[in-house]
Amino acid sequence: MVQQSAKTIFDKIWDSHVVTRRDDGESLIYIDRLLLQENSFHAFDKIRRENRRVRNPGQAFAFADHYVPTTDRTRGLDAIKDPEIRNMVELIESDSRAHDIALFGLGDVRQGILHVVGPEQGITQPGLVIAGADSHTSTHGALGAYAFGIGSSEVAHVLAVQGLWRVRPKTMLIDVIDTLPPGTTAKDLILAIIGSIGAGGAVGHVIEYAGPGIRGLSVEERMTVCNMSIEAGARAGLVSPDDKVFDYIKGRPYAPREDDWDKALAYWRALPSDPGAAYDRRVEITAAEVAPMVTWGTSPDQSAPVTGRVPDPTEECDPENRRRMERSLAYMDLRPRQELRSVTINRAFIGSCTNSRIEDLRAAAAVVQGRQARVPAMVVPGSGLIKLQAEEEGLHEIFLAAGFEWREPGCSMCVAINGDSLKPGERCASTSNRNFEGRQGRGGRTHLMSPAMAAAAAVSGHLCDVRDLLAEE
Amino acid sequence: MEPFQTLTAVAAPLGQSNINTDQIFPARMIKKPRTVGYAQFTFHDLRRDDRGELRSDFSLNQTRYDKAGVLIAGINFGCGSSREGAVYTLLDSGFRVLIAPSFGDIFAANCLKNGLLTIVLPEAKVADLREAISTAPDPRLTIDLEAETITRASGETLAFLPEPFQKHCLLNGLNEIDLSLAFHKEIGAFEAAHRARLPWLAPRQR
Numbered sequence: 001m002v003q004q005s006a007k008t009i010f011d012k013i014w015d016s017h018v019v020t021r022r023d024d025g026e027s028l029i030y031i032d033r034l035l036l037q038e039n040s041f042h043a044f045d046k047i048r049r050e051n052r053r054v055r056n057p058g059q060a061f062a063f064a065d066h067y068v069p070t071t072d073r074t075r076g077l078d079a080i081k082d083p084e085i086r087n088m089v090e091l092i093e094s095d096s097r098a099h100d101i102a103l104f105g106l107g108d109v110r111q112g113i114l115h116v117v118g119p120e121q122g123i124t125q126p127g128l129v130i131a132g133a134d135s136h137t138s139t140h141g142a143l144g145a146y147a148f149g150i151g152s153s154e155v156a157h158v159l160a161v162q163g164l165w166r167v168r169p170k171t172m173l174i175d176v177i178d179t180l181p182p183g184t185t186a187k188d189l190i191l192a193i194i195g196s197i198g199a200g201g202a203v204g205h206v207i208e209y210a211g212p213g214i215r216g217l218s219v220e221e222r223m224t225v226c227n228m229s230i231e232a233g234a235r236a237g238l239v240s241p242d243d244k245v246f247d248y249i250k251g252r253p254y255a256p257r258e259d260d261w262d263k264a265l266a267y268w269r270a271l272p273s274d275p276g277a278a279y280d281r282r283v284e285i286t287a288a289e290v291a292p293m294v295t296w297g298t299s300p301d302q303s304a305p306v307t308g309r310v311p312d313p314t315e316e317c318d319p320e321n322r323r324r325m326e327r328s329l330a331y332m333d334l335r336p337r338q339e340l341r342s343v344t345i346n347r348a349f350i351g352s353c354t355n356s357r358i359e360d361l362r363a364a365a366a367v368v369q370g371r372q373a374r375v376p377a378m379v380v381p382g383s384g385l386i387k388l389q390a391e392e393e394g395l396h397e398i399f400l401a402a403g404f405e406w407r408e409p410g411c412s413m414c415v416a417i418n419g420d421s422l423k424p425g426e427r428c429a430s431t432s433n434r435n436f437e438g439r440q441g442r443g444g445r446t447h448l449m450s451p452a453m454a455a456a457a458a459v460s461g462h463l464c465d466v467r468d469l470l471a472e473e
Numbered sequence: 474m475e476p477f478q479t480l481t482a483v484a485a486p487l488g489q490s491n492i493n494t495d496q497i498f499p500a501r502m503i504k505k506p507r508t509v510g511y512a513q514f515t516f517h518d519l520r521r522d523d524r525g526e527l528r529s530d531f532s533l534n535q536t537r538y539d540k541a542g543v544l545i546a547g548i549n550f551g552c553g554s555s556r557e558g559a560v561y562t563l564l565d566s567g568f569r570v571l572i573a574p575s576f577g578d579i580f581a582a583n584c585l586k587n588g589l590l591t592i593v594l595p596e597a598k599v600a601d602l603r604e605a606i607s608t609a610p611d612p613r614l615t616i617d618l619e620a621e622t623i624t625r626a627s628g629e630t631l632a633f634l635p636e637p638f639q640k641h642c643l644l645n646g647l648n649e650i651d652l653s654l655a656f657h658k659e660i661g662a663f664e665a666a667h668r669a670r671l672p673w674l675a676p677r678q679r
């Protein structure tokens with residue numbers, strides 16, 4: 001046999017999905033799975049307008065998550081008072097029905113956030129190319145898939161063609177050496193990574209997260225890391241799959257069936273990056289140095305350890321960055337050098353595709369147990385099945401006893417388009433992924449952090465170091 | 474898609490870096506059908522204060538940029554979500570060309586699909602151009618895609634390098650799905666072989 005040169009997992013997936021190449025260097029990449037959500041209505045409109053056929057409905061999956069109410073589920077669609085919002089949920093239901101696409105809709109116990117339900121149902125698998133109508137599709141890379149978000153024109157293109165034209169992206173290895181110290185989580189790690197490479201630091205690249213700091217993470221924690229790749233500018237982030245991933249997938253509803261399982265497993269085991277494979281860029285992060293992080297600004301790269309202070313823009317040499325910092329601090333109503341732990345909050349939100357899985361809810365409940373929320377706080381599980389699991393474990397009782405709201409699954413206040421939102425000026429400890437101006441409601445101020453940290457902030461009424469609370473016990 | 478060949482239009486400077494799609498088109502507007510006219514939502518929360526009044530400190534609110542067709546933006550313009558509304562809203566308010574040192578990846582792809590030309594230039598050149606436009610008596614630029622040039626009203630010309638395919642599609646206003654379906658034989662052959670190799674590909678639920 002000819003000696004193959006060393007390849008990254010990304011190289012292997014890419015090379016096995018090239019349908020054809022164009023003279024200009026772009027390749028038509030085969031798309032194995034397509035994930036849709038309510039905002040895909042523009043794509044279905046285009047399909048209808050141009051009179052196209054959906055090529056493989058069985059390879060597409062539709063989710064009602066962005067606009068669904070998180071309170072009353074007993075009355076289905078009728079519970080949605082805003083006609084524009086109801087229309088969005090109706091459209092994804094009718095469009096998917098019209099094209100014979102599997103739907104995870106309102107009233108289905110499996111319903112939830114697309115990036116939570118995909119892996120949970122076994123739809124997400126190593127080696128697949130997954131396109132999603134949402135920028136956080138990078139989440140699915142945690143299982144060793146090449147997964148990225150696309151806009152509605154490209155969604156229409158995938159529906160009709162089952163492929164997408166792409167220039168081969170560059171690769172970036174983020175090598176996480178050491179392991180995370182106690183009291184820190186995957187969320188702290190990814191916030192530290194984004195803070196270190198910047199919000200545009202990985203534009204044009206696919207990130208591969210590797211090293212002992214990643215190997216040591218559970219599959220769910222890896223999802224938290226990959227989820228926020230786009231916050232560093234990378235459309236996709238992935239991890240070479242290992243036994244943790246294979247065990248995670250086994251037995252899930254859409255996992256390969258018995259007759260295919262061994263074949264699939266053999267295929268998956270050949271995917272991890274070869275030793276000595278070349279990357280366009282390499283970055284090293286020392287996990288042992290990561291502390292519980294919070295964002296202080298309006299971009300996910302504006303973060304600091306919670307034990308620190310709000311930075312002082314006058315110490316920033318780059319004038320453009322200084323202006324950016326000043327603008328963020330003005331919007332966030334923070335003073336330079338203010339102690340982060342002195343920042344009082346008005347709300348707490350535990351949820352979103354970054355941090356709404358069972359491990360996240362357990363971590364938050366462990367902090368909340370025996371304490372009381374000092375501010376209005378809500379927990380929004382990522383899916384109906386996670387909600388059930390949490391209730392089986394009694395987590396909901398811990399949250400309810402502490403005065404937290406226990407909601408129905410959906411995107412909720414991550415993007416604040418279903419009606420759950422901050423009021424102007426409100427400050428929120430949030431486990432979501434974007435702290436953009438107005439993201440959680442016009443004039444709302446978002447501090448991103450881990451579930452344990454958000455729970456700690458909720459029971460303290462201000463940003464605080466969860467390690468201090470845990471030490472009290 | 475409408476073809477793009479040349480455009481002479483007012484250029485508007487927007488210096489901030491990392492302008493995200495929420496700032497271009499707030500998420501709460503996405504649920505509105507495009508027929509309501511997306512132009513009213515462009516940069517909505519940057520453009521207007523809490524009471525809905527126009528902010529005087531937002532560059533695009535100056536009357537000299539009222540009819541802008543070109544935007545000179547900062548690095549990583551259009552980062553954030555995949556929402557294509559961010560492209561529709563810019564198109565609906567008359568923008569056909571965006572110039573920046575870099576763009577959010579998903580956003581740039583969405584622009585191409587909709588005939589919005591994105592031009593990447595080195596950061597210093599973009600800054601110079603922005604500076605020049607802010608003070609020029611005539612803030613117009615002429616963009617010639619075929620010739621790959623940007624020309625100021627004063628006559629100074631700058632070259633840019635579009636992706637060849639982007640250029641081809643925009644010049645001819647081509648529908649990308651039609652172009653791709655021309656490869657239906659290749660797609661069919663690939664799909665058959667791929668499915669044979671990965672028999673678990675087309676999922677059947679248990």
Ligand code: SF4
Nearest residue numbers: 136352353411414415
């Ligand atoms: S939870 Fe937030 S980031 Fe995730 S898919 Fe929903 S809106 Fe997007």
